[in-house]
Amino acid sequence: MKIAKTFFLVLFITLINVSSVLANPTPPAPAAPPPPPVGGAIDQNVVILLISALFFGMYTIYRYNLIKKASI
Numbered sequence: 001m002k003i004a005k006t007f008f009l010v011l012f013i014t015l016i017n018v019s020s021v022l023a024n025p026t027p028p029a030p031a032a033p034p035p036p037p038v039g040g041a042i043d044q045n046v047v048i049l050l051i052s053a054l055f056f057g058m059y060t061i062y063r064y065n066l067i068k069k070a071s072i
Helices: 002-023 045-072
Strands: none
Touching: none
C-alpha cells in the first residue's frame, strides 16, 4: 500500500509540474536593440585614457611612498 501511495504522489507532482510548464505562454520576440548614442564610440580616446591612468598611477604610488617615508 505504501508503494501505491508513493507512486500516486510522484505521478501527481509530475503532472502538476508538467501542466504548469506547458501552461506558460511563449515569451515575446526580442525587440530591436536601441541605436548607440551619437559620438559615443567606446574606442574613441583610448590612448588619452591610458596615458591619464598611467600618470594617475604614478602619482598615487609617489604619494603613497611620501606618506610611508614621513611616518617612519
